[in-house]
Amino acid sequence: MVEDALPRLVVAPTFAAALLFIYGYIAWTAVLSFTTSRMLPSYHFGGLIQYANLFDNARWSVALGNLLVFGVGFVVICLVVGLTLAILLDQNIRAEGFIRSVYLYPMALSFIVTGTAWKWLLNPELGFEKVMHDFGFADFSFDWLINPDRAIYCVVIAGVWQSSGFVMALFLAGLRGIDDSIIKAARVDGASLPTIYRRIILPSLWPTFFSCFMILAHIAIKSFDLVMALTGGGPGFASDVPATFMYAFAFTRNQIGMGAASAMMMLMIVVAVIVPFLYSDLRGGRRG
Amino acid sequence: MADASNPATGTNLGRVLIYAALALTCLYYLLPLYVMVVTSLKSLDEIRTGNLVAPPQNLTFDPWIKAWSSACTGVNCGGMRGYFMNSVMFTIPAVMLSTLIGAANGYVMTMWRSRFSDILFAALMMGCFIPFQVVLLPMARTLGVLGIANSVLGLVFVHTVYGLAFTTLFFRNYYITIPDELVKAAKIDGAGFFLIFRRIILPLSIPIIVVSVIWQFTQVWNDFLFGVVFSSGESQPITVALNNLVNTSTGVKEYNVNMAAAIIAALPTLFVYVVAGKHFVRGLTAGAVKG
Incomplete structure (x- = not known):
């Protein structure tokens, strides 16, 4: 009898914690987003007023636009760079292990460290621009970091630097998992290398492609530290993303209701992007 | 599935190009770390007059000492x-x-x-x-x-x-x-x-x-x-x-x-x-x- 209860007892605290700290807190945040809370949480029902205010807020529109620019740029470039590097690295390269480690080490760093490093590299005065001047390109100008229309692209640059090596590792693992015999058979049949890649190798990388997309989209939607360290959301709020918006409103500007509403929107964006993919994945059968 | 005997990648030129691309990208990934290290070993004057990628002329560890024990974050000046x-x-x-x-x-x-x-x-x-x-x-x-x-x-x-x-x-x-x-x-x-x-x-x-x-x-x-x-x-x-x-x-x-x-x-x-x-x-x- 005791033996039956014991395993349940062991997982019970985690179960309680998940119920409270994940589901309970999501519900709590949802409730806050339907109240008129400002400085202090109040539980006076306000209907959709916080959401209405949120979508009237110019800063939120900028944050959503930036998420789109950053998300698409970050995901697409990471996928292209990661896949290219993986294919190059899969050609019987000497010192492959070393090169792989070099591509991957940024993943061990905090986004704050990455942001700090790139903030310095992209420094409009003393950074990359000055290097080009010293090399003789006197007219070279690179002010993206302080240019409201370009600052978000700096976040893309730094983000790709940090995460593309990881995508490479996933694709390389995918490439190594492809059955050799199919490729040998295709070669015997006289298929050229580009054809083999296009018709056999790339299609069989679909599950890896799928995983990478999910991970990258997830990183993009949640990205907060990188923006904080690199641009602080600036200049002004030109490079704000939903996560920095949420932080600013919930914790520095004391607009709790609006902060809660923006957090709920972030959750919905994650669900909207990831659930359809997850669904199609489950329907398509288990991947390896 | 990599194959050196493969006709398209087996040519010398192809191999050279692949290695060149890999080496260049390695440099790209290492560059920020390199810049961080050399910048941390330069004096502020040298940072202003020199450039990002130049190795330090006069090696100094003062920035490290300051970062660890006396740099100010807000009102607190005890370093990291x-x-x-x-x-x-x-x-x-x-x-x-x-x-x-x-x-x-x-x-x-x-x-x-x-x-x-x-x-x-x-x-x-x-x-x-x-x-x-x-x-x-x-x-x-x-x-x-x-x-x-x-x-x-x-x-x-x-x-x-x-x-x-x-x-x-x-x-x-x-x-x-x-x-x-x-x-x-x-x-x-x-x-x-x-x-x-x-x-x-x-x-x-x-x-x-x-x-x-x-x-x-x-x-x-x-x-x-x-x-x-x-x-x-x-x-x-x-x-x-x-x-x-x-x-x-x-x-x-x-x-x-x-x-x-x-x-x-x-x-x-x-x-x-x-x-x-x-x-x-x-x-x-x-x-x-x-x-």
């Missing part, structure tokens, strides 16, 4: 030392706790499976997906009520709770590959829940413990969101202190000190990566693909 210690103080317990509980959960979910544990597993999956912004406001209130807001203890708590989803997943996916018979035989011999865990399962778990510890260590050490929301002043983690140092707009910007501080913040996880890179990659793929 105290914040580094804060990070150590909450990272170690949080990593140990979340790994231990994750191992126990994974053990129950595979060797003592029940409907209850299946439901828990499904419920926990959500914890890997949610953007943490959605729990910040309630958690801030809870920590306040518990009296552990703005403390290292509060960060241990938060990191343990939200690390559990991943660690449980790691151990569950690992234990599911251990043959049932092993545990069944032990059960028939009368071995109990804890005895089986200690004598059979734990000794088999070393690889996954390493993966889980490395994953959690990297996550918790590098975290910024929980740190900036749930701590203040003296109790802040190093990531938050680094960000304050770099983005404090008062006075002269000391790029060399900033870079030294950034390297100090990065050293523990870089060290883990160099020492145990293989497991690091395994953790990343396991956590990411399945999460």
